[in-house]
Amino acid sequence: MSRIAYFGPRGTFTEQATRALTDGDELVPAETIHAALAAVRKGEADGACVPVENSVEGAVTATLDGLAEDEPPLVAVAEALLPVHFTVVTGSGGGPIRTVASHPHALAQVREWLLVNLPEARPTAASSTAAAAVGVVEGQFDAAVVAPVAVEHYSLDVLATGVADVADARTRFVLVRPPGELPEPTGHDRTSIVAAAANRTGTLARLLAELASRGINLTRLDARPIKGNFGHYRFFVDFEGHVSEPRIGDALAGLRRQCAEVRFLGSHARADGVAATIDSGAGNDVFTGATDWVDAIRRGELA
Numbered sequence: 297m298s299r300i301a302y303f304g305p306r307g308t309f310t311e312q313a314t315r316a317l318t319d320g321d322e323l324v325p326a327e328t329i330h331a332a333l334a335a336v337r338k339g340e341a342d343g344a345c346v347p348v349e350n351s352v353e354g355a356v357t358a359t360l361d362g363l364a365e366d367e368p369p370l371v372a373v374a375e376a377l378l379p380v381h382f383t384v385v386t387g388s389g390g391g392p393i394r395t396v397a398s399h400p401h402a403l404a405q406v407r408e409w410l411l412v413n414l415p416e417a418r419p420t421a422a423s424s425t426a427a428a429a430v431g432v433v434e435g436q437f438d439a440a441v442v443a444p445v446a447v448e449h450y451s452l453d454v455l456a457t458g459v460a461d462v463a464d465a466r467t468r469f470v471l472v473r474p475p476g477e478l479p480e481p482t483g484h485d486r487t488s489i490v491a492a493a494a495n496r497t498g499t500l501a502r503l504l505a506e507l508a509s510r511g512i513n514l515t516r517l518d519a520r521p522i523k524g525n526f527g528h529y530r531f532f533v534d535f536e537g538h539v540s541e542p543r544i545g546d547a548l549a550g551l552r553r554q555c556a557e558v559r560f561l562g563s564h565a566r567a568d569g570v571a572a573t574i575d576s577g578a579g580n581d582v583f584t585g586a587t588d589w590v591d592a593i594r595r596g597e598l599a
């Protein structure tokens with residue numbers, strides 16, 4: 297049985313995702329994304345589950361920075377995609393609702409609902425949706441925007457369920473571990489890297505060209521500032537395919553040549569099961585065939 301840390305406390309969306317990604321493991325809540333990742337880095341947990349992006353607010357920056365900056369590196373081995381509908385809860389005392397707390401990503405996803413339904417309530421950031429629930433129980437906030445599972449953990453009154461400004465909002469979570477055996481390729485994989493490219497003309501274009509020229513489809517591109525070096529960025533690039541495939545390995549080697557710093561963040565199955573689109577002329581057989589051809593020339597068998 298593994299110990300898996302997750303962004304908690306109990307009752308977060310991340311706990312829900314962790315349950316979907318694990319089977320009989322011991323789940324250990326951590327107060328922050330940084331603490332969940334640090335638990336793995338310190339050897340206190342075998343893996344950690346953290347949110348990485350959502351379809352309304354985009355990147356979860358604490359996760360991106362934690363994966364890019366801190367040592368030692370961790371590698372994503374699985375992902376989960378959760379539909380995100382919120383439950384709005386209040387304390388049991390009744391009374392006016394003047395504050396409504398939640399994780400900033402949750403507040404951003406119910407902004408319009410709050411304006412219409414709780415116009416007098418001041419949105420207040422909490423470290424997670426479940427921390428906001430705890431804050432309501434403790435009388436710190438009047439209401440909270442939480443995950444549906446939170447009401448199973450905390451004694452709260454439900455004001456509304458199924459709340460979401462954008463009907464099919466989703467959040468993607470990853471399970472990360474120390475580098476080790478990689479998941480098997482499935483044909484519907486995602487590979488993630490983070491690269492710091494020199495601040496020169498065309499650097500980003502050249503970085504992306506390493507993928508485009510090999511017919512590799514991007515699934516995400518994000519930039520984060522390199523702290524302490526204003527105007528310099530790291531690029532997070534997700535693309536279709538698995539590092540075990542010749543075409544992906546070839547692209548990674550190209551990226552390594554282009555960039556001062558590249559970190560491999562994982563190759564694993566996509567939760568949505570979407571198969572990689574491979575242009576004709578960019579299949580693995582083409583890459584293997586080309587390498588075999590060069591090898592044959594080197595052996596003096598071909599010209």
Ligand SMILES: O=C(O)C(=O)Cc1ccccc1
Nearest residue numbers: 308309310399402424425467
């Ligand atoms: O705070 C939580 O419950 C989380 O797991 C982070 C989050 C916040 C909002 C939407 C999805 C995930």
